[in-house]
Amino acid sequence: MxxxxxxxxxxxxxxxxxxxxxxxxxxxxxxxxxxxxxxxxxxxxxxxxxxxxxxxxxxxxxxxxxxxxxxxxxxxxxxxxxxxxxxxxxxxxxxxxxxxxxxxxxxxxxxxxxxxxxxxxxxxxxxxxxxxxxxxxxxxxxxxxxxxxxxxxxxxxxxxxxxxxxxxxxxxxxxxxxxxxxxxxxxxxxxxxxxxxxxxxxxxxxxxxxxxxxxxxxxxxxxxxxxxxxxxxxxEVRHEMYQMDDAEVVFVAYGTTSRIVKNAVDALREEGIKAGLIRPITLWPFPMKAFTDIPESAKAIISVEMSTGQMVDDVKIANEGRLPVHFYGRPGGMIPSPEEIMKNAKEILGGVK
Incomplete structure (x- = not known):
């Protein structure tokens, strides 16, 4: 067609x-x-x-x-x-x-x-x-x-x-x-x-x-x-795992924000930082099982949203305390850029032992 x-x-x-x-x-x-x-x-x-x-x-x-x-x-x-x-x-x-x-x-x-x-x-x-x-x-x-x-x-x-x-x-x-x-x-x-x-x-x-x-x-x-x-x-749960096999930093994002995050993931990997993305396609039911499949290489999770932080609550529930969960957001109609997402990830990785 x-x-x-x-x-x-x-x-x-x-x-x-x-x-x-x-x-x-x-x-x-x-x-x-x-x-x-x-x-x-x-x-x-x-x-x-x-x-x-x-x-x-x-x-x-x-x-x-x-x-x-x-x-x-x-x-x-x-x-x-x-x-x-x-x-x-x-x-x-x-x-x-x-x-x-x-x-x-x-x-x-x-x-x-x-x-x-x-x-x-x-x-x-x-x-x-x-x-x-x-x-x-x-x-x-x-x-x-x-x-x-x-x-x-x-x-x-x-x-x-x-x-x-x-x-x-x-x-x-x-x-x-x-x-x-x-x-x-x-x-x-x-x-x-x-x-x-x-x-x-x-x-x-x-x-x-x-x-x-x-x-x-x-x-x-x-x-x-x-x-x-x-x-x-x-x-009915649906999600996408992107570049997650060896990820050190795991982003979680949905909708158009996930497209921006994918660019950040690719750019971080070009710099030698192994990033990955969990993209929920169904927000309810939330893809809880995806978080049990996070590889042992992961050091931190970052929920990226166009808000002051809402999905991050479900991320914390799904994570069950296994990894540090961080949030990066732009509210009020502001759209995050790949560069600022990358900067935030580098700052977080620098602070994770």
């Missing part, structure tokens, strides 16, 4: 349509605006529907309704808008409805700025809504990977009856790269006999909600959800 040059936001939209998405509900916010704009033009061509809601809160509740019919649905936003969607995401997870949610993140807190950031890690992986719930979080590093993971996300959402989040920063949304549209991993997907499609007098009505006033029933529901999340942790 021939590759086509596309902007990240538009490529994600095209991937969603290829995956069978027919309904998009969203609201404008920079730097993801090209995604809903693309869907508004392209969905009618496949007999789909685009709705610009009156707010992010309205959009996520429209997703709840659309997903309840069994249709493949998607919404997208950026950081402050995602904060408004959190209550709805909790409802969707509690009601066990499949959908795909895209966050093209920007700097914060509050309105912040429109430059790329990775400060939504906590909100994305811990869940900003109420209650015990989880959802998969994919963190693409390239536009091609964003395309592949978006297509895969719809199948994963249907397989688990659960929302799936694509977390990419504004850089991924705005840059252009050549992409092709590949088929996702084959899965045997369950029938959607739970959907609210009308009974036609042949069955009892399906009722979809997340309300359980009987605490015993709610506890039972929560444990069943927990078992599903544990199944995700066993089956």
């Amino acid at each position: 021939a590759k086509v040059l596309m902007k990240g936001n538009e490529a994600i939209g095209a991937a969603a349509i290829k995956a069978g998405c027919k309904y998009f509900f969203g609201y404008p916010i920079t730097p993801q605006n090209e995604l809903p704009e693309f869907m508004s033009k392209e969905l009618p061509k496949v007999e789909g529907v685009f709705v610009q809601a009156e707010s992010e809160v309205a959009a996520i509740n429209m997703i709840y309704g659309g997903a309840g019919t069994g249709a493949r649905v998607m919404t997208s936003s950026s950081s402050p808008g995602m904060a408004l969607k959190q209550e709805g995401i909790s409802y969707i997870a509690g009601a066990e409805l499949p959908c795909v949610i895209v966050n093209i993140s920007r700097g914060g807190p509050g309105l912040g700025g429109i430059q790329p950031s990775q400060a939504d890690y906590f909100m994305s992986t811990r869940g900003g809504g109420n209650g015990d719930y989880r959802h998969l979080v994919y963190a693409p590093a390239t536009i091609q990977e964003a395309v592949d993971l978006t297509i895969e996300a719809f199948n994963v959402a249907d397989y688990y009856r659960n929302p799936v989040l694509i977390l990419a920063d504004g850089m991924t949304g705005q840059m252009m790269e050549p992409v092709e549209f590949n088929e996702p991993t084959k899965r045997d997907l369950p029938a959607k006999d739970w959907a609210t499609t009308g009974t036609k007098g042949k069955r009892k009505p399906n009722i979809i909600n997340s309300l359980a006033l009987d605490p015993a029933e709610l506890e039972k529901h929560n444990w069943r959800l927990d078992a599903k999340y544990k199944d995700m942790e066993k089956k």
Whole structure:
């Protein structure tokens, strides 16, 4: 299949349509605006529907309704808008409805700025809504990977009856790269006999909600959800190990930051410093096992993020005290350079006995 040059936001939209998405509900916010704009033009061509809601809160509740019919649905936003969607995401997870949610993140807190950031890690992986719930979080590093993971996300959402989040920063949304549209991993997907499609007098009505006033029933529901999340942790973890066989300093980075770190790794190796990278592709489930595979040559771990430090907490948990864990970050929409990452690594290695 021939590759086509596309902007990240538009490529994600095209991937969603290829995956069978027919309904998009969203609201404008920079730097993801090209995604809903693309869907508004392209969905009618496949007999789909685009709705610009009156707010992010309205959009996520429209997703709840659309997903309840069994249709493949998607919404997208950026950081402050995602904060408004959190209550709805909790409802969707509690009601066990499949959908795909895209966050093209920007700097914060509050309105912040429109430059790329990775400060939504906590909100994305811990869940900003109420209650015990989880959802998969994919963190693409390239536009091609964003395309592949978006297509895969719809199948994963249907397989688990659960929302799936694509977390990419504004850089991924705005840059252009050549992409092709590949088929996702084959899965045997369950029938959607739970959907609210009308009974036609042949069955009892399906009722979809997340309300359980009987605490015993709610506890039972929560444990069943927990078992599903544990199944995700066993089956859905993804990560990349780069130059890790003999690494002395181990970087951990995701998304576009990982691309910058790869340049730093290569440059450090040219100077005789053996550097490597663990790149989480799923932020939840986090690739814990990757840290047990770190070679004995390693002296330190450095989490590099476009934030004041969020993923570093998961790095420390996964490391289990085996190696010193350090952090290097640039928050507020600032982007680290390979040179400053290299300098930080040299300073740390100089201080490690």
